[in-house]
Amino acid sequence: MYEMAKLTGGGFTNLPPDRDTLRKKLERSEACFAKEADRPDDDLFVLVLEDTETGEVRGTSQLFTEVGQQWPFYSYRIQTHTQHSQELDRTFRAEMLSLVTDLEGASEVGGLFLHPSSRAGGLGMLLARSRYLFIAMHRDRFGDKILAELRGIIDDRGGSPFWDGLAGKFFGMSFQEADEFNALNGNQFIADLMPKSPIYTAMLPESARAVIGLPHPTGRAAMRMLENEGFAYEGYVDIFDGGPTVTARTDQLKTLRETRPMEISRCDLDIGDRVLIATGHNANFRCCYGMIEHEGDKVAIDHTTCRTLAVEPGDTAWCVAR
Incomplete structure (x- = not known):
């Protein structure tokens, strides 16, 4: 690093x-x-x-x-301040940076x-x-x-x-x-x-x-x-x-709207949709690209991905399309 x-x-x-x-x-x-x-x-x-x-x-x-x-x-927030002069009959808009939290x-x-x-x-x-x-x-x-x-x-x-x-x-x-x-x-x-x-x-x-x-x-x-x-x-x-x-x-x-946990049905998929697949909790979190195929409310995953993520049938994976 x-x-x-x-x-x-x-x-x-x-x-x-x-x-x-x-x-x-x-x-x-x-x-x-x-x-x-x-x-x-x-x-x-x-x-x-x-x-x-x-x-x-x-x-x-x-x-x-x-x-x-x-x-x-701290951030600066860009804001606009508008002022009008009746004598000049003109309106002025000034951009300002305000220090905010x-x-x-x-x-x-x-x-x-x-x-x-x-x-x-x-x-x-x-x-x-x-x-x-x-x-x-x-x-x-x-x-x-x-x-x-x-x-x-x-x-x-x-x-x-x-x-x-x-x-x-x-x-x-x-x-x-x-x-x-x-x-x-x-x-x-x-x-x-x-x-x-x-x-x-x-x-x-x-x-x-x-x-x-x-x-x-x-x-x-x-x-x-x-x-x-x-x-x-x-x-x-x-x-x-x-x-x-x-x-x-x-x-x-x-990603949050499109992902949900799914049970892994098998780990021998040969071809499927290429997606992001994640598993694990806290320090055991892992994520990689892999192939999946939906099988009802479960998901099949290719062997390489299962090995990379250290998962097997019955474990849970979270998937989202690229």
Whole structure:
């Protein structure tokens, strides 16, 4: 994971290139997998994409059951202020950025990163949608609202035009310094130093205004996957790089609406529909692509998938179409 973290290119708070932070994140995740809970409880689950032939980790993603518990979860909310002058007979509409904690208490999917050598064959979709299958299989541990933050525009120097045009003026540090500090220490320094009054976007330089709400080019495919899953952009942006934050009602996510538990009837299928198949509870959760065939209220699965997931007839699987 550390080697992958060094490939992110900055602005990827959930996967910082710091061994100690990653170790603590994995230890926290291990403890969360080990416990039983029937409600959201500030838990973190780290999932990894494994090459089962080599044992190598080729990707990672994360789930947060309830944001804003350890420290405030800040966002900028884009709002419009309208004023009318009778003397001039003109109406003015000004766009503002307001610092808010509206999304506290929501669950979050994040930390999605694929090794550059593995960005083909639908592996990104497998890694992304496995999170929603995990939520479906552990529904009580997640909130009724869910969000995803996408990395914003980062320039060739590793800087952020949004940060340089706004927050950087109040913190006396570069985007990379602030991003690293946030990843290692949390964002309380935002509450301490960020101006609480709304910021009129017209007062920002054009370079900052132009990137508000835009995902990083490498995140456009992730944005489309999120939108296909049911997430929508509602005017929330990241306070560091201006990237979009998208939200959804958890139970309205496509995967949750289309999946249900089914008993495995047999494990010798030769050909069938290629779908995502998941099984297991907590730390025993596994998900992969496999072939299925419905047999009444049961499902037949191919042998390779059964071996990969360590299941046999009589066990339960959750399936969803690609």
